[in-house]
Amino acid sequence: xFTFARKLMAAAACAAxxxxxxxxxxxxxxxxxxxxxxxxFGVFSEPARRMADLANKMSNGRLExxxxxxxxxxxxxxxxxxxxxxxxxxxxxxxxxxxxxxxNTLYFTTMPFGMTATEQxxxxxxxxxxxxxxxxxxxxxxxxxxxxxxxxxxxxxxxxEINTVEDLEGLKMRIPGFAGExxxxxxxxxxxxxxGELYTSLERRTIDALEWVGPSMxxxxxxxxxxxxxxxxxxxxxxxxxxxxxxxxxxxLPADLQxxxxxxxxxxxxxxxxxxxxxxxxxxxxxxAEFPNVQVxxxxxxxxxxxxxxxxxxxxxxxxxxxxxxxxxxxxAEYMGVVRQWTDIADRAYLNSFE
Ligand code: PYR
Numbered sequence: 001x002f003t004f005a006r007k008l009m010a011a012a013a014c015a016a017x018x019x020x021x022x023x024x025x026x027x028x029x030x031x032x033x034x035x036x037x038x039x040x041f042g043v044f045s046e047p048a049r050r051m052a053d054l055a056n057k058m059s060n061g062r063l064e065x066x067x068x069x070x071x072x073x074x075x076x077x078x079x080x081x082x083x084x085x086x087x088x089x090x091x092x093x094x095x096x097x098x099x100x101x102x103x104n105t106l107y108f109t110t111m112p113f114g115m116t117a118t119e120q121x122x123x124x125x126x127x128x129x130x131x132x133x134x135x136x137x138x139x140x141x142x143x144x145x146x147x148x149x150x151x152x153x154x155x156x157x158x159x160x161e162i163n164t165v166e167d168l169e170g171l172k173m174r175i176p177g178f179a180g181e182x183x184x185x186x187x188x189x190x191x192x193x194x195x196g197e198l199y200t201s202l203e204r205r206t207i208d209a210l211e212w213v214g215p216s217m218x219x220x221x222x223x224x225x226x227x228x229x230x231x232x233x234x235x236x237x238x239x240x241x242x243x244x245x246x247x248x249x250x251x252x253l254p255a256d257l258q259x260x261x262x263x264x265x266x267x268x269x270x271x272x273x274x275x276x277x278x279x280x281x282x283x284x285x286x287x288x289a290e291f292p293n294v295q296v297x298x299x300x301x302x303x304x305x306x307x308x309x310x311x312x313x314x315x316x317x318x319x320x321x322x323x324x325x326x327x328x329x330x331x332x333a334e335y336m337g338v339v340r341q342w343t344d345i346a347d348r349a350y351l352n353s354f355e
Contacts, residue, residue: 029253031065033090034083036076036097038196039069043216043276047148047241048092051268058260065090076194080105083244084140091244092147095133096177097192103318104136107328108144110153110236112179112311114332116347117149117238117273119339124240127335132328143250145265147241148272151280155231155299156211157202157223162231162299165306174198174210178314179235185310202226211235215283216276224287224294231297234304241272 033052037044052065068088070076079091080098096109108129115123123129124146137144156175162168169187173180180190193201193210201207203226212218214233224230243265250258287294299307319326 026062028061029063029257031063031089031249033065033067033092034073034075034079034088035067035069035091036079036093036195037070038076039071041069041195042220043150043272043279044148044195044241045069046275047243047265047268047272050271051243051264054264054267055261058264059257063257063260070194070196076196077192079244080140080142083246084142086246086248089246089249091242093242093244094147094176094239095144095242099177102136102140104322104324104328105144106178107325107332108133108136108240108242109177110239111332112182112235113237113308115238115336115339116343117151117240119336119343120238120240121146121149122339123332123335127339128331129335132324132331135324136328137244138247141247143245143247145243145245145262146269147243147265148269148276149241150213150216150236150239150276151273152214153211153233153236153239154214154218155233155235156209157218157227158209158229158231158297159205159227160208161229161297162303164300165303168303171209172207174201174207174212175235177236178311179211181314182235182307182310185314186306199223199226213239214276214280215287216279219283219287224291228293229295229297231299234299234307241269243269 033048035041035045035048039045048065048067052067055063055065073082073088075082077097079088079093080101082088083091094109095105095107099106110120114120120129124133133144156173160167165186168183171183171188173183173188173190174193175183175190176192180192183190191207193207195212198210198212199221202210202223209227210223211233212221212223218224218230245261250261253261315329319329
């Protein structure tokens with residue numbers, strides 16, 4: 001007899017049978033990511049791996065992201081082009097490396113005398129920064145997301161002391177981004193060199209000085225063995241790395257996987273920001289104890305004033321030359337103008353209130 005209960009069971013079994021082909025058809029999306037960084041590159045190697053792991057677990061295995069370091073693809077500064085062309089689906093790099101290709105990408109890493117990491121994250125996520133970044137990247141079939149922040153960077157490793165503005169003239173320094181242009185205005189010769197080649201360039205004196213990151217990364221690079229002076233920073237107060245995503249790849253993902261990928265990138269970026277501060281703290285203590293000969297210096301006020309003046313002039317030039325550059329720079333300046341007042345009352349006043 002076909003009872004009601006049996007009918008229900010049959011319906012349930014039928015439903016189960018109907019679900020399973022759907023589950024079987026649940027596609028695994030395999031994405032490939034290219035990093036600018038070499039293999040085993042400390043804190044910078046973390047965000048891509050953490051993001052891939054999180055995305056895989058949160059999607060129950062439906063997102064599989066494999067990672068190639070620069071040792072594999074041999075093109076540290078080719079990441080933009082490779083992701084744009086779809087040779088890779090994703091990248092992990094830094095936006096200011098692309099200024100020679102797309103000048104307006106320059107403003108989404110960090111700016112000399114600009115926002116701190118907390119302020120800049122506020123600008124990205126609540127102050128219109130993300131929208132402006134997408135406006136710059138979208139014409140290139142790309143999306144860009146924050147990829148982890150180093151915090152305030154050290155001003156770099158120098159063979160000779162910088163006592164006057166004249167000491168910058170003719171100085172060959174590895175320094176990317178807007179800061180490089182500021183230094184050029186004061187007569188220095190800035191250049192960008194892939195991270196894997198920095199030590200050799202300074203050791204062989206192809207360059208006189210370099211800035212890389214700060215103790216979180218610099219100690220493992222060994223710069224303290226080949227340059228005596230370690231200057232504090234002015235040029236990169238909040239260096240934000242970058243996840244690049246090929247827009248066509250992203251658009252083809254189901255909506256839930258898009259959300260999972262975006263969340264995984266955001267968590268991985270946040271985590272690197274914390275880890276950078278931690279590693280810098282630990283490594284700073286180690287450096288002071290084990291390498292007491294490293295001379296920590298500040299640029300004299302006269303030099304900082306000249307850098308700041310050149311920076312202001314360059315900002316005005318960039319804004320005058322390009323409408324979108326002006327929109328981005330105005331947005332950053334307005335945001336910082338408001339938020340810095342709070343930073344002053346909160347962080348600055350707190351730190352200044354005691355020794
Ligand atoms: C640099 O290239 O200098 C970074 O800090 C990422």
